[in-house]
Amino acid sequence: MIRQGAVGQLRSGELSRKNGYIAVTMRFYPRGLKKELMDEYRSDLAPDTALFKDFKKFQESNGHDQAFIDSHYEERFQLSSEGMYNLRQLAEKAKTKDVFFVCQCEVGARCHREILLLIAEKEFGAPIDKVFHRYETYFNRKKL
Numbered sequence: 147m148i149r150q151g152a153v154g155q156l157r158s159g160e161l162s163r164k165n166g167y168i169a170v171t172m173r174f175y176p177r178g179l180k181k182e183l184m185d186e187y188r189s190d191l192a193p194d195t196a197l198f199k200d201f202k203k204f205q206e207s208n209g210h211d212q213a214f215i216d217s218h219y220e221e222r223f224q225l226s227s228e229g230m231y232n233l234r235q236l237a238e239k240a241k242t243k244d245v246f247f248v249c250q251c252e253v254g255a256r257c258h259r260e261i262l263l264l265i266a267e268k269e270f271g272a273p274i275d276k277v278f279h280r281y282e283t284y285f286n287r288k289k290l
Contacts, residue, residue, distance in 0.1 A: 148262075148266055151246040151253065153170070153176045153250050155253075156183045161246060167185050167243060167244065168184040168185050168246050169245060171191040171247045172192050172250060173189055190226055191229050192258060194222075194224075197223060204216040219258075220261075223261060230269075233270070241271075247262055254278045261284055264277060268285075
C-alpha cells in the first residue's frame with residue numbers, strides 16, 4: 147500500500163524504514179536529512195521548479211492550503227515520462243509492501259504526494275491509504 151509521510155516524521159523517528167519503503171518525493175533534497183533514513187529520493191515525482199517556487203512564495207504570505215490554490219497547483223502539476231515510469235515502479239512495489247511517499251508537507255495538507263497516490267491507484271492499480279483531498283481540477287484535465 148502507498149502511504150503518506152512527512153520529513154518531520156522521518157527526523158523524529160515516528161516514521162522509519164522499519165515501517166516500509168521510504169521514497170522522498172521532493173523537488174529539492176531536504177536539508178540535513180540523513181540518507182540512511184530513506185530508501186530513495188525522487189525529485190521527478192515532485193512539482194517542477196517554477197511551480198515549487200511559486201507555491202513557496204504564496205505560502206509565505208497566505209499559508210499552505212491557500213498557496214496551493216493561488217499557485218494554480220492542480221492546473222500546473224505534471225509528471226515527466228521518467229516520473230510516470232518511477233511512479234509505476236513504486237506502485238508495483240506497493241502491491242507487496244508498504245511504500246511511503248514523503249514530502250515536507252504535513253500529512254493531511256494539500257500536497258502533490260496525494261496526487262501521486264491517486265495517479266498510482268488510477269493508472270497502475272496500486273493500493274493506497276487515505277487521501278484527504280479530492281484534486282478534481284487535476285483529474286478533470288484532458289491529459290495526465
